[in-house]
Amino acid sequence: MPNPKRILxxxxxxxIRTYLSTLFEDQGYITVQAKDGVEAMQKLQTENPxxxxxxxxxxxxxxxxxxxxxxxxxxxxxxPIIIVTGVSEDFKKFISSRRQVPAPExxxxxxINREEILAIVKKLLI
Amino acid sequence: MTENPYRNxxxxxxxxxxxxxxxxxxxxANRRFRRDFGDFEGRYCYQVNRHRSERCExxxxxxxxxxxxxxxxxxxxxxxxxxxxxLLVYTTPIRNDAGEITHVMKMATDxxxxxxxQNQLRDSRERYRQLFEEVPCYISIQDSNLRILxANRRFRxxxxxxxxxxxxxxxxxxxxxxxxxxxxxTFEDGQGHQSEEVVTSQRGEHVNVLVSTAPVRNAEGQIKSxxxxxxxxxxxxxxxxxxxxxxxxxxxxxHGIKGLLTSLDGGVYLVNTGLSKNDRKRFEQGWKMVExxxxxxxxxxxxxxxxAKDRVPEWEQISALTVAEEVCEVMRGKAGELGIEFQxxxxxxxxxxxxxxxxxxxxxxxxxxxxxxxxxxxxxxxxHQVRIGMKGYPDRIEFEVADNGIGMDQETRExxxxxxxxxxxxxxxxxxxxISNKIAQAHGGKMELESELNRGTRLMVKLPRKRPFPAGDAxxx
Numbered sequence: 001m002p003n004p005k006r007i008l009x010x011x012x013x014x015x016i017r018t019y020l021s022t023l024f025e026d027q028g029y030i031t032v033q034a035k036d037g038v039e040a041m042q043k044l045q046t047e048n049p050x051x052x053x054x055x056x057x058x059x060x061x062x063x064x065x066x067x068x069x070x071x072x073x074x075x076x077x078x079x080p081i082i083i084v085t086g087v088s089e090d091f092k093k094f095i096s097s098r099r100q101v102p103a104p105e106x107x108x109x110x111x112i113n114r115e116e117i118l119a120i121v122k123k124l125l126i
Numbered sequence: 127m128t129e130n131p132y133r134n135x136x137x138x139x140x141x142x143x144x145x146x147x148x149x150x151x152x153x154x155a156n157r158r159f160r161r162d163f164g165d166f167e168g169r170y171c172y173q174v175n176r177h178r179s180e181r182c183e184x185x186x187x188x189x190x191x192x193x194x195x196x197x198x199x200x201x202x203x204x205x206x207x208x209x210x211x212x213l214l215v216y217t218t219p220i221r222n223d224a225g226e227i228t229h230v231m232k233m234a235t236d237x238x239x240x241x242x243x244q245n246q247l248r249d250s251r252e253r254y255r256q257l258f259e260e261v262p263c264y265i266s267i268q269d270s271n272l273r274i275l276x277a278n279r280r281f282r283x284x285x286x287x288x289x290x291x292x293x294x295x296x297x298x299x300x301x302x303x304x305x306x307x308x309x310x311x312t313f314e315d316g317q318g319h320q321s322e323e324v325v326t327s328q329r330g331e332h333v334n335v336l337v338s339t340a341p342v343r344n345a346e347g348q349i350k351s352x353x354x355x356x357x358x359x360x361x362x363x364x365x366x367x368x369x370x371x372x373x374x375x376x377x378x379x380x381h382g383i384k385g386l387l388t389s390l391d392g393g394v395y396l397v398n399t400g401l402s403k404n405d406r407k408r409f410e411q412g413w414k415m416v417e418x419x420x421x422x423x424x425x426x427x428x429x430x431x432x433x434a435k436d437r438v439p440e441w442e443q444i445s446a447l448t449v450a451e452e453v454c455e456v457m458r459g460k461a462g463e464l465g466i467e468f469q470x471x472x473x474x475x476x477x478x479x480x481x482x483x484x485x486x487x488x489x490x491x492x493x494x495x496x497x498x499x500x501x502x503x504x505x506x507x508x509x510h511q512v513r514i515g516m517k518g519y520p521d522r523i524e525f526e527v528a529d530n531g532i533g534m535d536q537e538t539r540e541x542x543x544x545x546x547x548x549x550x551x552x553x554x555x556x557x558x559x560x561i562s563n564k565i566a567q568a569h570g571g572k573m574e575l576e577s578e579l580n581r582g583t584r585l586m587v588k589l590p591r592k593r594p595f596p597a598g599d600a601x602x603x
Contacts, residue, residue: 012503013385015415019392022408026399039505057381086384111387114395 005125006030008049010040010066011084012058020053020084020112027118037066044076051124053117054104056085071102080124082106082117142213142234145220146171146187153229162205171232175203187230190217194227203234212241264335264356267342268293268309275351286328293354297325309352312339316349325356334363382426390419428488429561439482439568441593446476446523449483450516453490457498461512466501469513476518480593481569489565490514493527493585496559500531500583522571522590530582539577562587570594
C-alpha cells in the first residue's frame with residue numbers, strides 16, 4: 001500500500017485490540033490503540049487517524065461520549081467511525097442518545113465477522 | 127263522680143307500673159303488668175317478678191322506703207310465658223299527708239331490645255377488634271398531625287409501641303413527613319389514596335408496603351381520623367427483582383460471551399496466521415489469548431453455576447496458609463503479565479478452619495482478579511500493587527485483598543455486592559463480588575469493603591473457624 005491509512009482501535013479489552021490491530025495490519029493498514037475514550041482523545045491529537053473502530057462500553061470515558069465529542073468537533077467530525085459492540089441493546093441506546101450528530105458510518109456486532117469488518121473498513125477508506 | 131284521669135295514665139303507660147307496700151306486697155299494677163305477669167293480688171313483688179320466695183339481695187324499693195330517694199337499677203324479670211325480660215327499674219316514694227312513705231311506685235321499662243342491640247354491638251366491636259388485631263397487614267389510625275392513635279398487633283410487633291408518635295418517625299425513622307402523604311391527601315379530599323413505600327422496621331429491616339388510606343368519619347360526617355392499611359409486599363418485590371435479575375443475567379452473559387468469543391477468535395486468528403507466516407512470536411501471543419479466554423469462560427461458567435444453584439459447601443478442615451498460598455501461586459503469573467507488583471503476606475501460624483476449599487479458593491481468586499482489573503483500567507498511576515493478606519484469630523480467619531487501582535465512589539461501593547453490578551462495564555458479568563459474598567455468607571462469614579475513588583480498594587473476608595451449622599443441619603442449608 002503506497003500511502004497506508006491509519007486506523008485508531010478503541011476498546012478496553014487488550015485481546016480485542018490485539019486482534020483487530022493484527023487483522024488490519026495484515027491488510028496493510030497502520031494501527032493505533034486506545035483503551036478508553038480519554039486515551040482515544042489523546043491519540044486523536046497525535047496520530048491523526050483516517051478511521052476509528054469504537055467499543056461502546058468502556059470505563060473512564062464511554063464510546064458514546066467519545067463519539068458525541070468527536071462528531072461535534074469540526075476538526076474531527078469527518079473521520080468515519082465503525083461501532084464494534086457486543087450488546088445490541090448498547091447500540092440501541094447509543095443510537096437513541098445521539099442528538100444533533102450524524103449516524104456512525106458503520107456498525108459491526110461482536111463476535112466480529114472478519115470479512116464484514118474488513119469490507120466496511122475498505123469501503124470507508126477508499 | 128268522674129274517674130281520676132291519672133288512673134287512666136297509670137293504666138296506659140307503656141311500662142310496667144306497680145305500687146308496693148312496706149312488705150313489698152304489690153297493691154296495684156297497671157294493665158301492661160297484669161298482661162305480662164298475671165295475677166298479683168296479695169303476692170309479693172319478688173314472687174311475681176322473679177318467681178322466688180325470698181326478697182332480692184338488692185331491692186331498690188326497700189332502699190326508697192329507707193331513704194326516701196328515687197333509685198334505679200337494671201333487673202331481669204320472668205314474665206308469664208317464662209321469658210326473661212331486661213328492665214330498667216325506677217322506684218319513687220309515695221307519701222301520705224303527713225309526709226310518711228306509705229308506698230313505693232315501681233316503674234320498669236322493657237329494655238330487652240336495647241340489651242339485644244347492645245350485645246350485638248359488643249359482639250360486632252369484638253369482631254372488629256379481632257379483625258383489626260389479626261389481619262395480616264399493618265393498620266394504624268392517625269390524626270391530622272399524623273400521630274398514631276391506634277395500631278394493630280402486626281404493626282406493634284414490627285414497628286414497636288408507636289402510640290402518640292408520628293407515622294413518618296415510626297415508618298421512615300425521619301422527622302419530615304412523606305411527600306406526597308396518602309393520609310394528608312385523604313384528610314384533604316376525603317378519598318382513599320394508595321402509594322407504595324419502603325419502610326424500616328424496628329429491627330432495621332426494609333419492608334416494601336402497599337399503603338391504602340380511608341377516612342374515619344364521626345356522626346356529622348366530618349373526618350375524625352384516617353385508617354392506614356399497609357400490606358407487606360416485600361416477597362412479591364423480591365420475586366420481581368429475581369425475575370428482572372434473570373433477564374439481566376441472560377443479557378449480561380450474552381454480552382460477556384460475545385466479548386470472550388471475539389477475544390478467542392482473535393487468539394485463533396493470531397495462531398493460524400502465526401503458523402502460516404511462520405511467525406512464532408505471533409503464534410505464541412495468539413495461543414496465550416486462547417488460553418486466557420478459555421480460563422475466563424471457565425470462570426464465567428463456574429460463577430453461573432454458583433448463581434444458578436445454592437451449592438451446599440463441601441466441608442473439610444483446611445489449612446488457611448495452604449489455600450492462601452495456592453491462590454498466590456495461581457495469580458502471581460497474571461500479575462506479572464499486567465506489570466502489577468504482587469505481594470503476599472500470610473500468618474504462617476494461622477492454623478486450620480472449616481471450609482469448602484474450592485469455594486474459598488474461588489472467592490479469593492475472584493477478589494484478586496477484581497483487584498488486578500481495577501489496576502489494569504487505571505491510567506492515572508505509574509505503578510500498581512495488589513496485596514493479598516491472611517491472618518488467624520482465635521475464632522476466625524481473615525483474608526484481605528487490597529489494590530491501588532481506580533477505586534470506587536460511594537454509589538459503586540453501595541452497589542458492589544449486588545447482583546449484576548459491574549464497574550468494569552463490558553468486561554464483567556457482574557457476578558464476581560455477588561458470588562464472593564454469597565460464598566462468605568455460606569461459610570457463616572462476611573465481607574467488608576473500603577474503597578476510595580482513584581485511591582484503591584480493600585476487601586476483607588472474615589470466615590469463622592467453625593462451620594456455622596451442626597453436621598445434621600448442613601445438608602438442609
